[in-house]
Amino acid sequence: MERLDREIAEVLGLTEKREKDSELFKVFSEVFDRTTVETISYFYRRGKIERLYGVLSTGKEANVFAGYDAKGNRIAVKIYRTYTTEFRRIWEYLAADPRVGYLPKDIRKLVFVWTRREFKNLQRAMKYAVRAPEPIAFRNNILIMEYIGDEMPAPRLKDVEKDLELKDFEELYDFAMGAIERLWKRGDMVHGDLSEYNILIWNEPVIIDWSQATVKRNRMSLTLLYRDIRNIINYFGKKGVSVEDPEEKFRELAGDELWERNLRSL
Numbered sequence: 001m002e003r004l005d006r007e008i009a010e011v012l013g014l015t016e017k018r019e020k021d022s023e024l025f026k027v028f029s030e031v032f033d034r035t036t037v038e039t040i041s042y043f044y045r046r047g048k049i050e051r052l053y054g055v056l057s058t059g060k061e062a063n064v065f066a067g068y069d070a071k072g073n074r075i076a077v078k079i080y081r082t083y084t085t086e087f088r089r090i091w092e093y094l095a096a097d098p099r100v101g102y103l104p105k106d107i108r109k110l111v112f113v114w115t116r117r118e119f120k121n122l123q124r125a126m127k128y129a130v131r132a133p134e135p136i137a138f139r140n141n142i143l144i145m146e147y148i149g150d151e152m153p154a155p156r157l158k159d160v161e162k163d164l165e166l167k168d169f170e171e172l173y174d175f176a177m178g179a180i181e182r183l184w185k186r187g188d189m190v191h192g193d194l195s196e197y198n199i200l201i202w203n204e205p206v207i208i209d210w211s212q213a214t215v216k217r218n219r220m221s222l223t224l225l226y227r228d229i230r231n232i233i234n235y236f237g238k239k240g241v242s243v244e245d246p247e248e249k250f251r252e253l254a255g256d257e258l259w260e261r262n263l264r265s266l
């Protein structure tokens with residue numbers, strides 16, 4: 001345990017400064033159990049996480065940290081809580097995903113499956129040229145990915161909307177609808193939680209939070225597709241963009257799949 005403590009202190013920069021009151025340390029000690037500490041040490045020893053220096057977000061399911069690796073590259077580290085009140089939701093999403101085989105009964109292990117699935121989703125999104133943070137590594141409840149930003153993390157669309165003009169919204173609308181289409185048609189995939197909160201505005205917009213993304217074959221995929229289309233059209237419609245009709249767009253994209261499902265249920 002002593003070595004672990006030392007390594008964690010190193011990762012959190014606690015050896016240099018007495019920073020036990022820092023936000024980072026508070027968030028850390030509140031939610032990090034033994035598995036998390038061991039997994040961070042694992043990455044530390046392999047040079048994948050050299051330092052965690054800031055909290056990007058604290059959520060119900062996960063906390064996201066800013067850090068860097070042993071080569072000095074910035075990274076974003078998403079650490080899922082191993083005990084979560086979101087257990088039911090996670091279970092339902094995983095149970096519907098045909099890519100996921102055996103579902104562990106143990107909540108902790110279920111979260112590991114969830115983490116691994118998000119990593120795979122990021123890989124798949126990149127393969128179909130949909131802009132997402134590049135996935136770097138995962139293990140247990142920890143996912144390491146490309147960090148979007150510089151000294152300051154990239155803002156979410158929601159955070160900068162007041163500074164944008166109609167032209168910007170039009171471009172972003174095309175980006176978001178283009179992503180939905182390409183994912184569905186070429187990648188056989190749907191994000192499932194696309195909104196102004198999950199688009200980061202950087203040199204180019206980047207879609208984040210791929211935890212609930214899934215494949216077309218999932219029985220929930222049409223519901224998720226409709227949700228993404230509706231959210232994006234509603235949001236950009238309110239910003240003055242001349243948007244498509246959500247039902248029509250849904251039918252245009254889901255047509256073949258709806259047809260197939262009906263045939264299958266005959």
Ligand SMILES: Nc1ncnc2c1ncn2[C@@H]1O[C@H](COP(=O)(O)OP(=O)(O)OP(=O)(O)O)[C@@H](O)[C@H]1O
Nearest residue numbers: 056057059060062064076133146147148153208209
């Ligand atoms: N790769 C990244 N680079 C920079 N910032 C990031 C990155 N990934 C996530 N963030 C920041 O962390 C926040 C939370 O990330 P994400 O949505 O993936 O986690 P979450 O726990 O599912 O969040 P929520 O519960 O709020 O939906 C984002 O809104 C963003 O501000």
